[in-house]
Amino acid sequence: MPLINIIRGETIPVAPLNVRTPVFKLPIWAVVVWETIKALAWLVATYIRHWYATLPATGLTWLYLAHGWQALAGLVAGIAAISTGWAFGHRLSWLRFGWWPILARVRRLVYRRRWMAAMVTAKLSVSYDKRTIIPQIRRVRCRAGCDEVLVRMVTGQIPDDFAKASERLAHTFGVRQLKAMPGPTYATVVLVLMRGDSLHATVEPLPVPDALDFTALPIGAQEDGDLYRLRLFGTQVLIVGATGSGKGSVIWSIVRALSGGVADGLVELWGLDPKGGMELGIGRPLFARFASRDFAEMAAMIEQAAATAQERAARLAGQTRQHVPTVDEPLIVLVIDELANLTAYLTERQLKDRIKAALGIVLTQGRAVGVHVVAAIQDPRKEVLPARGLFPTRIGLRLSEPAEVDMVLGDGMRDRGALCDRIPQTQPGIGYVVLEGDPTPMRVRLTYCDDDTVRDMAHDYGRLRLVGGNAAGGAA
Numbered sequence: 001m002p003l004i005n006i007i008r009g010e011t012i013p014v015a016p017l018n019v020r021t022p023v024f025k026l027p028i029w030a031v032v033v034w035e036t037i038k039a040l041a042w043l044v045a046t047y048i049r050h051w052y053a054t055l056p057a058t059g060l061t062w063l064y065l066a067h068g069w070q071a072l073a074g075l076v077a078g079i080a081a082i083s084t085g086w087a088f089g090h091r092l093s094w095l096r097f098g099w100w101p102i103l104a105r106v107r108r109l110v111y112r113r114r115w116m117a118a119m120v121t122a123k124l125s126v127s128y129d130k131r132t133i134i135p136q137i138r139r140v141r142c143r144a145g146c147d148e149v150l151v152r153m154v155t156g157q158i159p160d161d162f163a164k165a166s167e168r169l170a171h172t173f174g175v176r177q178l179k180a181m182p183g184p185t186y187a188t189v190v191l192v193l194m195r196g197d198s199l200h201a202t203v204e205p206l207p208v209p210d211a212l213d214f215t216a217l218p219i220g221a222q223e224d225g226d227l228y229r230l231r232l233f234g235t236q237v238l239i240v241g242a243t244g245s246g247k248g249s250v251i252w253s254i255v256r257a258l259s260g261g262v263a264d265g266l267v268e269l270w271g272l273d274p275k276g277g278m279e280l281g282i283g284r285p286l287f288a289r290f291a292s293r294d295f296a297e298m299a300a301m302i303e304q305a306a307a308t309a310q311e312r313a314a315r316l317a318g319q320t321r322q323h324v325p326t327v328d329e330p331l332i333v334l335v336i337d338e339l340a341n342l343t344a345y346l347t348e349r350q351l352k353d354r355i356k357a358a359l360g361i362v363l364t365q366g367r368a369v370g371v372h373v374v375a376a377i378q379d380p381r382k383e384v385l386p387a388r389g390l391f392p393t394r395i396g397l398r399l400s401e402p403a404e405v406d407m408v409l410g411d412g413m414r415d416r417g418a419l420c421d422r423i424p425q426t427q428p429g430i431g432y433v434v435l436e437g438d439p440t441p442m443r444v445r446l447t448y449c450d451d452d453t454v455r456d457m458a459h460d461y462g463r464l465r466l467v468g469g470n471a472a473g474g475a476a
């Protein structure tokens with residue numbers, strides 16, 4: 001046992017004067033009057049605070065007392081008829097100004113009822129000076145399939161504290177998923193509680209865009225109801241997903257969005273399908289160059305893409321920061337299915353080194369000069385794909401382990417709601433992406449192009465013609 005205890009740190013000074021609350025003896029009638037005034041004040045405050053419920057209740061009671069139940073029934077029927085007409089006539093405005101605000105009031109009561117227990121059990125309450133302080137609900141808004149709860153955090157809390165507890169909170173409030181994102185001020189956090197699943201059904205192929213916008217290629221649906229648009233300019237795209245997670249559907253969704261450009265000659269797709277052409281072969285006429293069995297040919301293709309990127313970069317240096325595709329100098333997109341076959345599983349060491357070196361050049365120098373890579377892979381580990389960090393855009397489909405989520409989408413993304421490892425096998429094509437300017441991941445579902453759709457697309461937009469399954473010539 002030490003002789004003297006030394007505890008380092010700042011000692012809070014004791015106040016020079018300590019006083020106790022004085023005790024006054026009051027007559028009973030004064031206590032009764034005071035408590036009555038307090039109760040009346042509370043009633044008035046509650047009446048005013050919940051005006052949306054108390055005012056209609058007062059009006060209805062007055063109507064009943066003054067004109068009887070017939071008038072009351074007539075009014076209720078009239079309101080129901082107007083509301084139904086509005087809902088059928090202009091559903092959007094009815095939802096926005098009628099239904100959702102009412103629903104939000106009701107949901108606010110529901111959340112408030114469970115709020116304290118939820119905050120305490122999720123360890124989001126703070127103990128200070130023998131008091132327990134919990135975050136405050138500021139506002140509840142309802143939207144299609146989700147509720148947005150604006151919360152005032154306790155001093156010292158950050159939105160990531162809520163993100164870390166999101167799964168616990170989701171179960172507490174009985175919703176499918178909960179996302180926490182920074183609120184409009186530094187002191188607030190917005191909790192998005194997902195109720196239904198807008199991505200439950202397969203998303204049909206979208207119409208091929210007439211005018212190509214390489215900064216917003218429509219390839220799927222977002223959980224919030226918007227279209228998921230992929231920015232291809234200035235980036236390289238990596239699709240990661242376990243077997244059967246729908247990597248093929250991401251590839252074909254992107255190819256479909258680009259197919260108008262293929263027909264016009266503004267886009268050249270180079271297909272590399274190391275699995276023997278199983279995935280990409282069906283859309284062969286869409287690809288200006290294609291390799292499926294010969295790894296030396298694939299290495300040569302990537303090297304040629306690297307040389308093109310270097311040549312364009314040298315020529316465009318100092319002139320422009322973004323290459324604009326033309327028929328003479330089209331956008332080149334290397335579409336690679338199962339990239340690990342080229343970077344990890346290839347047994348010929350020399351060939352593998354050539355591929356890695358050329359791929360590194362394309363990934364680093366190609367994005368501003370119109371040479372892009374859209375690659376799919378099952379295993380995101382660095383040993384399998386050392387160049388993972390060179391893909392700025394990553395789409396995480398169903399993954400086998402929680403740790404893989406942060407590897408694919410970035411640190412902390414699983415905590416912020418990207419539950420790739422929880423996507424059921426029965427929902428292929430669903431994944432998470434990180435959108436520009438949004439710190440929380442977005443759940444998306446890619447469109448599903450079945451074999452017939454891909455064949456039709458290849459027929460309508462492909463520049464090669466197939467005779468007996470073989471490419472029969474150049475541009476059609």
Ligand SMILES: Nc1ncnc2c1ncn2[C@@H]1O[C@H](COP(=O)(O)OP(=O)(O)OP(=O)(O)O)[C@@H](O)[C@H]1O
Binds near residue numbers: 202244247448
């Ligand atoms: N976006 C989607 N929507 C609905 N169903 C899909 C979607 N994508 C794929 N599927 C279904 O899931 C099955 C497997 O998809 P797919 O072959 O694309 O997965 P994968 O990740 O490429 O698998 P593998 O790694 O084995 O090639 C498809 O046959 C299809 O039935």
